[in-house]
Amino acid sequence: MSSVYKAMKKAEEEQSGTQTKESDALPLSELTSLAQGSEADDSITVRISAVEITDLKLRTESRIFGQDENTAAGTEQFRLLLGRLLHLQTRTPLKRLLITSARRGEGKTHVSANLAITMARETGRRVLLVDADFRKPDVHKVFGIPNEFGLSDILRKGRDTWKAIRKVKGLNLYLLTAGSAIDEPPAPSSLLMLKEPLDEINPAFDCVIIDSPPVLVAADAPLLAKLADGILFVVGASETPRDVVIKAKGMLGSVPVVGAVLNSARRVSDRHAYDNEQDKIHKHKKEATENGEAQKVLDGIFR
Ligand SMILES: Nc1ncnc2c1ncn2[C@@H]1O[C@H](COP(=O)(O)OP(=O)(O)OP(=O)(O)O)[C@@H](O)[C@H]1O
Numbered sequence: 583m584s585s586v587y588k589a590m591k592k593a594e595e596e597q598s599g600t601q602t603k604e605s606d607a608l609p610l611s612e613l614t615s616l617a618q619g620s621e622a623d624d625s626i627t628v629r630i631s632a633v634e635i636t637d638l639k640l641r642t643e644s645r646i647f648g649q650d651e652n653t654a655a656g657t658e659q660f661r662l663l664l665g666r667l668l669h670l671q672t673r674t675p676l677k678r679l680l681i682t683s684a685r686r687g688e689g690k691t692h693v694s695a696n697l698a699i700t701m702a703r704e705t706g707r708r709v710l711l712v713d714a715d716f717r718k719p720d721v722h723k724v725f726g727i728p729n730e731f732g733l734s735d736i737l738r739k740g741r742d743t744w745k746a747i748r749k750v751k752g753l754n755l756y757l758l759t760a761g762s763a764i765d766e767p768p769a770p771s772s773l774l775m776l777k778e779p780l781d782e783i784n785p786a787f788d789c790v791i792i793d794s795p796p797v798l799v800a801a802d803a804p805l806l807a808k809l810a811d812g813i814l815f816v817v818g819a820s821e822t823p824r825d826v827v828i829k830a831k832g833m834l835g836s837v838p839v840v841g842a843v844l845n846s847a848r849r850v851s852d853r854h855a856y857d858n859e860q861d862k863i864h865k866h867k868k869e870a871t872e873n874g875e876a877q878k879v880l881d882g883i884f885r
């Protein structure tokens with residue numbers, strides 16, 4: 583089973599000064615009604631209503647949950663994560679959220695995409711997902727949409743930001759892909775120039791989720807973090823050593839890490855497709871124990 587585990591409780595406690603228990607959390611329906619509307623003025627309303635509308639072409643490998651009952655467990659995990667995020671947003675300004683991890687392949691794009699679509703579906707809020715991983719852009723692949731204009735074209739070619747944004751048909755989900763100007767990744771120092779276009783479109787959205795490269799492969803993520811209100815840190819379950827997570831977290835500077843997601847990137851069914859039932863049960867139990875241990879480690883790091 584794919585699982586996205588939560589570790590946002592600690593950040594909630596710090597914000598509230600109380601020990602928040604799972605059972606104290608407000609139900610999603612109430613949090614949704616507390617959610618702030620976007621503060622878009624008339625000119626922004628005009629711009630956003632003119633953005634191109636796109637259909638998604640989701641494939642099984644996209645791993646976007648909520649399309650059918652086979653992904654019910656994953657859908658539920660993202661609803662839980664969304665609930666925690668909305669809870670935090672009622673207490674602290676947290677409109678722009680950077681998603682990162684220590685290393686490649688821990689599930690940043692998976693978490694960014696599923697969190698964004700879950701928020702748009704469940705709350706109807708206007709959500710923008712930005713692909714700022716110029717080194718390995720994947721958002722357009724996951725959603726099956728074109729990538730000819732995007733963030734890199736805004737940065738390098740001065741393209742109109744609004745023209746690079748696409749709205750997903752039937753949802754309040756907007757996508758800003760990495761774009762075509764990525765033959766060479768932009769110099770990290772130029773990333774701070776993204777502040778202006780992001781500020782320009784900010785009032786149109788209730789939440790902006792930024793998918794980024796891993797902290798330990800380039801200087802990008804710590805710089806992109808400066809453009810965000812908070813960071814959600816993804817940790818691949820049982821795959822990333824504790825000291826690697828600590829090192830990466832330490833490189834993120836003063837922007838608050840509001841939570842961590844323990845992501846089980848590979849499904850048990852994928853990993854053990856050729857095992858007999860007995861072996862599967864044994865390995866499943868072992869993995870559950872490993873995930874429990876990993877969660878304890880995370881709780882210690884993101885305390
Ligand atoms: N919880 C999950 N359930 C099922 N598949 C997952 C899960 N998390 C990640 N994957 C799959 O694992 C692969 C790696 O995930 P993803 O691309 O999100 O990682 P990433 O951190 O964005 O990687 P990179 O650093 O290379 O951009 C993808 O094929 C993704 O669909």
Ligand SMILES: [Mg+2]
Pocket residue numbers: 690691692715718720793
């Ligand atoms: Mg990615």
